[in-house]
Amino acid sequence: MTGSANLVRDLARSGNLAVRANNIDARQRVRLTAGAYDIVWPVVFERHTRAMELRRSHPACAASVRGLRPECLDRFQDDVEAVLDDLLHNAKVPIRNLEGWIARRINAATVDAHRRRRGARGALQRPRLPQWLGRALGGDPWLTRLAVELLTWVGVPTTAGSGLWPLGAWAELRLRVTGDPSAGEPAVGAEVETVLRAMRQSAVWYANFVERPLGRKEIPVTAAHRPAAGADDGTLLPPGRTDSDDDAYLHALADAAVRAIEGRLGRGEDPADAVRSVVGRVFTGGTGTEELDRVPGTAPAPDERVAALLADPAVVDRITGTVLAILGPPAE
Structure with missing residues (x-):
């Protein structure tokens, strides 16, 4: 258990968690949120997500967070965010059993958040037949x-x-x-x-x-065509590059970005500002060789993709929270 998570437990026991969460500066709130996240996500998965995935006939998704399909992981993250928000806004009384308190509120918190998201997209919050x-x-x-x-x-x-x-x-x-x-x-x-x-x-x-x-649904992205193994249909074949190479390359960039962000945070830079600057530099700073095996025009350039993502405050907030969770609380 991290120091931030222990702080969350202490504040919950004293009945001051919500008051503290809403009366601190941005950096302190990020740290408190990271600690609360460490407590919330296992409860959400065990008490909510696992049962939902079994009802969807997704046994692999129900086995562990690592096994969640992309769309199921998105739902899980939305649910964790909803429960986290509920915790930091409503933990106003002394709570001795924090996991139990969270578990009792999961359904209401996730349903309310789901309805708010639907309303924000212009859909009926509670679809009914007129x-x-x-x-x-x-x-x-x-x-x-x-x-x-x-x-x-x-x-x-x-x-x-x-x-x-x-x-x-x-x-x-x-x-x-x-x-x-x-x-x-x-x-x-x-x-x-x-x-x-x-x-x-x-x-x-x-x-x-x-x-x-x-009209507000996400636009499906069609992957570039790749022939079956051993087939020769005349299309351009990547010269020896595989998905595992792409993954290794991206993991190396991500590791470099986390280390660079850690250095900036150590110098007192705002976490979100550090994320925007470092991610923008690291993920658009290639030599161009990493794109040579791709068919031109089949996908946006990396600079365009990264710029579009970093222009979304919600994406920056999510990246910031993830990086801070990886790094853990700052040394006292």
């Missing part, structure tokens, strides 16, 4: 269920691969709901269009709660 839409769909049990699924889907940031709708998942849901095994993805796609036509009967409602949040 009476007029139910009538427009003839009260059909499956189509009305599909309408609610669609309203839920437009409010999440992820996409269905290269498609707009998760037709495969909805085809499986249709089978469970109706017991009819004959309808595959094409049939469900046609039913989605039926639901959308019914929704468009209220143009303002459709624009506000379907089109607007749908």
